[in-house]
Amino acid sequence: GDSVTQMEGPVTLSEEAFLTINCTYTATGYPSLFWYVQYPGEGLQLLLKATKADDKGSNKGFEATYRKETTSFHLEKGSVQVSDSAVYFCALSGESNYQLIWGAGTKLIIKP
């Protein structure tokens, strides 16, 4: 069945470092891909999405490109801030628009 694999955390970086959180997927068909973020003490929220191959989703300085050839949707940011500390989830669309298939999440810790 369809699945999502994320790099295990926690990922610890210094402020202003370059961030990559890897996400690869297995899917039949052409799913949409998503990154969600959960900041400490808050609910999950959609960070960005891409609906077809080669699309780039972007938001708050984060980017991810839908790569069909490598079945990947890696999350990147050029210069992280302490406020980016959170848990990041990669997901792909499932059978319905509410049944996303989720990765296990990657905790990101940014040190000043």
Add this chain to the structure above:
Amino acid sequence: GAGVSQSPSNKVTEKGKDVELRCDPISGHTALYWYRQSLGQGLEFLIYFQGNSAPDKSGLPSDRFSAERTGGSVSTLTIQRTQQEDSAVYLCASSLVPGLTEAFFGQGTRLTVV
């Protein structure tokens, strides 16, 4: 309220007891979803409500799990005769139109069965 509210935020219960988890969605949101996140795993879909009816309850893991929604608003997830494997964070989300990408999530209820 301004966001999706879940209560309690933490619940510790003894194996075999029943528990009720509550979700107050954003006012006016007709779609409501329950998910479960076990340690180190992604979110697992449980049930979807549109209004007061549940067109998809396929994710409920056993007949010990049930959920209802009244007045198109508050929803309660009930777990009967809790087991240790029920320990997880239970998340609720709501949206104005069906679709998770338009949804807002609550902070979750952390359930621990001892």
